[in-house]
Amino acid sequence: MNSAADHAPAFETAASQWILLVGVGIEIFGVFIIVVGIIWSARYLFGRNAASRYDSYKISIGRSLLLGLEVLVAADIVKTIAIELTFVSLGLLAGLVVVRTFLSWTLTLEIEGRWPWQPDQPESAREGH
Template identity: 50%
Template sequence: MWGVLVIVIGGLIATVNYVREHFAKNPHAYENLRSSLGKAILLGLEFLVAGDIIGTVAVEPTFISLGVLALIVIIRTFLSFSLEVEIEGRWPWSRKAD
């Protein structure tokens, strides 16, 4: 629940900032929107993964629940990785151009 709330609030803040920047004629308004929205989604995914881990550990763990948790973590890790590449515009192991 907290992860979804973080994503929704982050999305609203990113949208409000975009509208303000767009009307201020900021040429980078769209890129800032994408970056802010991506960061909100990444943070929300972190909360969702943490909630899943706590939920699995709080109840009696079974091999099935651990397998489901592992699959969820793998999928969300892939999504986080993809979003980070999209936000930064480069591979994580690539050095930033100075």
């Protein structure tokens, strides 16, 4: 008699599985961004002088990693929504976000020579350091 209540758990399970599948798809896309970025960065290995090649290659790979990490954080958030929210899953998500945020900050420092919260320096000031 209570068919609407019987269908609710099935709908929640199906929705949770779809959300989890979307999260895995976003994760795959994040890895794809990183891999394609590394392959695309190889174009800097040819031509120019050696110092310029290395710096350009390093910066290009760093940007690919930054973008990929941002997408992977989004995937973790989506996947956390799909599972039953507990303190353990929330703590795991928080830990992943902290580690990936730290990686993003250090990559930004490596690429741009400044922390993300510092104002961008003019090109002439960067060349002086």
